Amino acid sequence: MIVDRIRTVETGEGWCRSARVSSGSGERTVEYHVPHVDGARDSGPRVGDAAAFLAATILPAMLDGEDLHIDGPVSARTLAGSAEVVTAFARWDHRLRPPLVTTAGTADPGVASAGAACFFSRGADSMASAVVERVGSAALTHLVHVVGLEPVHSAATIDEEVRLARRVGDLVGLPVVVMRTNVRMLTDGRRDWADAHGAALASLALATDGVFGRVVVPSTQAVDELVPYGSGPTLEPRLSSESLQVVHDDLSLDRVGKVWLLARDRPDLLPLLKVCWAEDRADNCGRCGKCLLTMCALQAADALHLATGFPDRIPLDDLRRLRPAPVQSQQHWVAAARALGADGERGRTRDAILDALHRSARPGPRExxxxxxxxxxxxxxxxxxxxxxxxxxxxxxxxxxxxxxxxRGRPSRPVAPEPEEPLVLGRARPAVGGRTDSGAATHGRNPSVQGP
Ligand SMILES: [Zn+2]
Structure with a gap:
């Protein structure tokens, strides 16, 4: 996979950063639109670093089974960190081959801008990240709402989403910056967005280098739920550059805890809560698993009636028919069941959740x-x-x-009779007195290939 024609063009509204991505699976142009941002540096994004395009193409290159060349200078820190992301992807899915990653050079380390932003979709994770107290320099200056990451939104829904995101921005006292991108097309149809979205968000963050110095990615998993997943504390932060820090947000709250926090401290935001991605609408369908889980968490916090973007009753039959999986999702449901208690309507919701969890592992005869x-x-x-x-x-x-x-007492992938080479990217420093190599422009399985 080759990433070239790396450009930044001023558009009047802001800047369009783009690159051509060519591989055996086709040729595409990936774009990030970064608007003028009031209060941040006037000069716009720093263009001398192609780190955003490296972050965006790691997983696509692995899906294509190709090596990856970025035809532009890339932050030494991002390149080094990307080896850890490659390793994570390859360990989590043995069908993904670690690519040899090369760049056309090392970007000059820039100076971090003062602005600190947080991605913001109006979901429970990003709503909690937008309002949680942060001390000193960790305080946010902006929210970033990204157009182009929702799979089914029409133009009218996008406009409404932007309007409502700005309304939350007004309520929490943070200006909302609207970015646009088509980065999803690099993985859509080939890989679940759950696997791809962390690196894609890191690439969006890196595209704002020069505008912001720090960008927060709201967490999905709590500390006791960490399993292989496409966004997490072991992924996005590794793609930070010298001048743009990508932060994976606090892991102390699970999904239910975040809803609880909002219900307790910011009930004024609950009418604007939007978690559903299943339908083309700016509110919530109330039927999909994500909607149902959020409604159960709201009910546990006695706040379902305040979240007017959801139906006011939980359809218990739909809840019972769910078969939560994989295990991280099952843990979210366990947390919701624990928070509900056994009494009254909440108890009936809890029983439906416990029934669905049980049936996921022990289905009835017909299933x-x-x-x-x-x-x-x-x-x-x-x-x-x-x-x-x-x-x-x-x-x-x-x-x-x-x-x-x-x-079964056996791994899913059988242990082959032939010895298997462990996955080792990079290499050890040579013995004292031996040759040293400060080059950071490459990583991959084959240590004999070096340099830009
Ligand atoms: Zn839904």
Whole structure:
């Protein structure tokens, strides 16, 4: 995969940073539109660093099974950190080959701008990140709402989303910057967005280098829920450059805790809470798993009636029919069930959640027959009820690996008779007195290839 024609053009509204991405799977132009930002540096994004395009193309190059060349200077820090991201992806999915990554040089380290932004979609994670108290220099100066990351939004819904994001910005006292991108096209149709979105957000953050010095990515997983996932404390921060720090936000709150925090401290924001991505609308469908989980958390906080972007009742039959998976998602539901308690309407919601969780692992006879039928027809690789298709992404691969080890005593991928070379990117420093190499413009499995 080759990334070239790296450009930054002033557009009147701001700047368009773009690059051509060519590989065996086709040729595309990836774009980031960074608007003029009041209160930040007038000069716009720093253009001498192509780190954003490296962050955006790591996973696509691995999906194509190709090495990756960035035809522009890249931050030494981002390049070094990207080796850890490559390693994570390759360990989480053994079908992904670590690419040899080369660049056309090392970018001059810039000076970090003072601005500190946080990505903001109006979901529970980003709403909590927008309002949580931060001390001193960690305080936010802006929220960044990105157009182009939602898969099904029409132009009218996008306009409404921007309007509502700005309304939250007014309520929390932070100006909302609207970026636009088409970065999703590099992975859409080939990989679940859950696997791709952390590196994509890091690339968006790096595209604002010079405008902001620090960009926060709201966390999805709490500290006790960390499993292989496309966004996390081991991913986005590794892609930081010398002048743009990408921060993966606090891990102390799970999804239910974030809703609780909002209900307790900022109930005025609950009417603007938007978690649904399943439909083309600026409010919530109230039927998909993400909507239902948020509604259960709101009910646990006695605040469902305040969140007017959701239906006012939880459809318990829909809840019972859910089969939460993989394990991280199951943990979110356990947290919701714990917060609800056994009494009254909340107790009925809790029972429906516990029933759905139980059925996910121990389905009834009819579901079992259907699973066996799918297995015998070759449409399902395992008859085990809690098995999930590992090809859906990192979380599902992890879920199935754990399931196989715990229930069958075997890894999902058989141990081959031939010895397998461990994944080792980079190399050790030579013995004292030997040749030293300060070059940082390459990493990959093959240490014999060096330099730009
Ligand atoms: Zn929904």
């Amino acid at each position: 079992r027959v259907l699973q066996w039928w799918a297995y015998l027809r070759g449409r399902r690789a395992s008859p085990v009820p809690n098995w999930k298709d590992p090809s859906r992404g990192f979380e599902w691969t992890h879920h199935t690996l754990m399931l196989d080890l715990l229930t």
